[in-house]
Amino acid sequence: MMCALKPSEIRSARAARDLASALYLRNPRVTLVDVGLRITEGELTDELAVRLHVSQKPVSFEFESFQDRHPGLVIEKERIPFPVDIVESTYPLQWNGNGQQTVNRSGIFDPLRGGISVSNEWFYNYGTLGGVVKDADTGDEMVLSNWHVLVGSAYAPKGLRIVQPGCGDGGRPANTIAFLERDGMNQGIDAAVARLNSARAWVNDELEIGDVADVAEPAIGMHVIKSGRASAVTEGVIDGLYGEYPIDYGGLSRKIKHVCHIVPATNKREVSRGGDSGSWWLDRDTHQAVALHFAGANDPESALAMDMRHVFEALGVTLIL
Amino acid sequence: MTTQDAGFWDKARRARDKLAAQFVDHPAVSLIDIGTVHAEGQRTDRLAIRIHLRDTWLLAHPQHTLNFPDQVDGILVAVLGGNYRLEDDGGGAGTTGA
Numbered sequence: 001m002m003c004a005l006k007p008s009e010i011r012s013a014r015a016a017r018d019l020a021s022a023l024y025l026r027n028p029r030v031t032l033v034d035v036g037l038r039i040t041e042g043e044l045t046d047e048l049a050v051r052l053h054v055s056q057k058p059v060s061f062e063f064e065s066f067q068d069r070h071p072g073l074v075i076e077k078e079r080i081p082f083p084v085d086i087v088e089s090t091y092p093l094q095w096n097g098n099g100q101q102t103v104n105r106s107g108i109f110d111p112l113r114g115g116i117s118v119s120n121e122w123f124y125n126y127g128t129l130g131g132v133v134k135d136a137d138t139g140d141e142m143v144l145s146n147w148h149v150l151v152g153s154a155y156a157p158k159g160l161r162i163v164q165p166g167c168g169d170g171g172r173p174a175n176t177i178a179f180l181e182r183d184g185m186n187q188g189i190d191a192a193v194a195r196l197n198s199a200r201a202w203v204n205d206e207l208e209i210g211d212v213a214d215v216a217e218p219a220i221g222m223h224v225i226k227s228g229r230a231s232a233v234t235e236g237v238i239d240g241l242y243g244e245y246p247i248d249y250g251g252l253s254r255k256i257k258h259v260c261h262i263v264p265a266t267n268k269r270e271v272s273r274g275g276d277s278g279s280w281w282l283d284r285d286t287h288q289a290v291a292l293h294f295a296g297a298n299d300p301e302s303a304l305a306m307d308m309r310h311v312f313e314a315l316g317v318t319l320i321l
Numbered sequence: 322m323t324t325q326d327a328g329f330w331d332k333a334r335r336a337r338d339k340l341a342a343q344f345v346d347h348p349a350v351s352l353i354d355i356g357t358v359h360a361e362g363q364r365t366d367r368l369a370i371r372i373h374l375r376d377t378w379l380l381a382h383p384q385h386t387l388n389f390p391d392q393v394d395g396i397l398v399a400v401l402g403g404n405y406r407l408e409d410d411g412g413g414a415g416t417t418g419a
Contacts, residue, residue: 006386007379007380007382007383007384007385007386008383010376010379010380010383011380011383014380036402119409125409125410126409126410127408127409127410146407146409148407148409149409152409166410168410190407220356220357220368221357229410230408230410239356239357240354240355240356240357240371241354241355241356242333242334242337242354242355243352243353243354243355244337244341244345244352244353244354245351245352245405246345246346246350246351247407255345259352259354260354261352261354261356261371261373272408273408274406274408274409274410275408275409275410276408277407277408277409278409293408294407294408295405295406295407295408296405296406296408297402297403297404297405297406298404299402299404300401300402302403302405303408304352304405
């Protein structure tokens with residue numbers, strides 16, 4: 001069998017999805033209409049289907065009873081000119097990460113710690129300050145985050161000011177906490193460090209999680225947590241390793257290496273959001289840092305992060321314990 | 322956690338390298354990794370080389386057909402969606418997924 005995707009088939013599926021949406025999206029049972037692979041007996045198939053996600057999917061005699069009581073709520077598959085899959089699932093709104101953002105992460109923090117807003121002085125945005133590390137040679141204290149948070153341009157000079165909170169959260173030059181030092185982009189690592197000035201104290205801590213114990217190897221099936229500027233504390237499970245991620249940084253092609261793929265720990269929960277870049281994924285059970293977050297997707301919900309051992313190696317830093 | 326012996330991982334990584342050399346520069350491909358196959362939102366213990374695809378690109382190029390082998394050196398190949406983007410608040414400072 002070949003795994004093949006034919007755009008013409010996807011087009012037909014989308015047209016059928018539009019029809020299904022028109023027919024059933026106002027049905028109170030229906031939580032989502034999309035296009036995806038059919039799942040049969042718990043296994044993904046290679047058959048594309050229009051999927052109607054419903055809050056409850058009665059089967060067998062329960063369906064017959066449901067059909068008698070609510071004939072207007074029954075989904076008639078034959079009205080949709082494409083294979084149809086009925087999926088039982090609900091998608092609650094998640095306005096604040098997992099609904100538990102109890103701390104304002106966009107403010108000024110003293111001491112500094114992981115999980116708070118940061119950026120350089122050039123870009124009106126913010127990412128997450130991942131944590132504090134030290135130069136493996138000199139012992140100088142540094143903050144670590146993504147290249148696209150602390151650098152963001154091939155023209156960013158060493159010594160560029162790093163502000164906390166990030167400019168997108170109101171940070172100004174007066175909020176300078178560090179100066180850009182170096183990055184790992186030449187090694188396929190979207191990470192950078194900036195040397196701390198003495199403006200503020202710091203602690204080895206991820207906001208609302210606690211101390212970082214060490215650096216460890218990520219593993220498939222490992223439950224991980226992170227503290228991010230945008231989605232606060234979220235949990236996921238590593239389900240992929242050794243990833244290679246091609247990306248275009250303003251016309252410059254790069255491949256990000258050593259990528260871990262993280263999915264929600266529980267069904268349909270958010271793992272990350274724009275603004276979480278730079279946060280550290282920790283082994284939930286040991287609080288060892290295993291990966292540096294840098295990207296995500298919403299459909300399906302998932303996150304990408306780089307193996308922290310390679311991040312530290314590329315940057316020439318160690319954890320401060 | 323899913324456990325496999327070192328021999329499996331060496332073989333899987335070599336197979337992933339072969340597949341990456343062939344496909345990672347394709348504009349529809351967003352990630353190639355080794356991971357578990359999911360079914361109905363649940364993780365299974367089956368491991369595969371996974372090709373993550375940007376369906377946005379595929380939909381914009383309707384004449385394009387992608388064919389991947391179903392396995393490489395005995396390692397299963399799975400295809401899944403993945404429209405990843407950088408997660409700073411600006412979606413990346415002048416950056417986009419390739």
